[in-house]
Amino acid sequence: MPSWIVATPKPKRAPVGLQEAIKAAQSLAKAKFDETVELHMRLGIDPRRGDQMVRGAATLPHGTGRSVRVCVFAKDDAAQAARDAGAEVVGDEDLIASILESGGGGLQFDKCIATPEMMPKLSKIARILGPRGLMPNPKLGTVTSNVTAAIKLVKQGRVEFRADKGGVVHAGIGKCSFSAGALHDNAAAFAQAILAARPKGVKGGAVSGYLLSASLCSSMGPGIPLNVASLVSAAQSTRKAE
Incomplete structure (x- = not known):
């Protein structure tokens, strides 16, 4: 009789704070090149509606780590x-x-x-x-x-963003060789720009209705779920410091 192998799904990683996620992304970067640290955010918008399109630009205080022609x-x-x-x-x-x-x-x-x-x-x-x-x-x-x-x-490091068909925005916020502090500042600045671009028609709070989930990863590394509240807190601190 043939034997059946039952695939066991991998346990989902619990969301972590922004600082912990940055350190994890850096430690998991194993490529021979300097990988980019990417931030992905899923928004509570309907991309099919013109009045809910999220688009704009953010200036990263420590740049992106790549030369721009x-x-x-x-x-x-x-x-x-x-x-x-x-x-x-x-x-x-x-x-x-x-x-x-x-x-x-x-x-x-x-x-x-x-x-x-x-x-x-x-x-x-x-x-x-x-x-x-x-x-x-x-x-x-x-x-x-x-x-x-x-x-x-x-x-200097101005990055443009636009929500895709799934309501997700993506950005490279620096290189793995950056200090954890520089990546934290860049992530906070980008998140602040996303919060500022919130369409008027989206209901609910910053976490419950608009910024639904987020993850961080290096170019070749696995995604690390982010605690959205920590990302929002970092973004709000950036706005207060301006």
């Missing part, structure tokens, strides 16, 4: 200011024509900034930049006349 669409003085501020790619109509001709192949940048006057011209390549998450957006601070300040923010 910036492209700026600008002319004349604004273009020169962008070059002086360290933008890797700067251009106007010629750059737009080049991207259109290549179909978006081999783009040499990670973030885009544009001056307001350039936005109508970007409609030609919106179908290329949009799906890649590169289209400048005034709500995210990437459409501005002050390109110098925008470049500084992006390179």
Whole structure:
């Protein structure tokens, strides 16, 4: 007679505080490269409703640990200011024509900034930049006349977020080589931005109705369930300190 092997499900890890989760993620990172620490939060929203979309940007006080190549669409003085501020790619109509001709192949940048006057011209390549998450957006601070300040923010560690179809937001909040304190500050800053982006139509408190669950992990490591209350507490402390 054949023998049946009954699979025993692994016991679920109990949620832990933010500081403990950070230390666990660092200790479980075994890859040969410096893994990214990722924060995932499940929100009590209906992503199908336009008035409940959660989207925005957060500035991480200790940066993300990765270099960001910036492209700026600008002319004349604004273009020169962008070059002086360290933008890797700067251009106007010629750059737009080049991207259109290549179909978006081999783009040499990670973030885009544009001056307001350039936005109508970007409609030609919106179908290329949009799906890649590169289209400048005034709500995210990437459409501005002050390109110098925008470049500084992006390179310092400004991360954009948008809830996916499951109502989950994700972000890399630093590298495993960061100190636990730096990762704590970055996680708190990101969580504070998510709380500030709460749609008006969501009912309940910060924990019970909006921020439902959260987890932390390294790029290649297992997910560590987070005690949501500790994350909210850290975010609120960040807001008070501002």
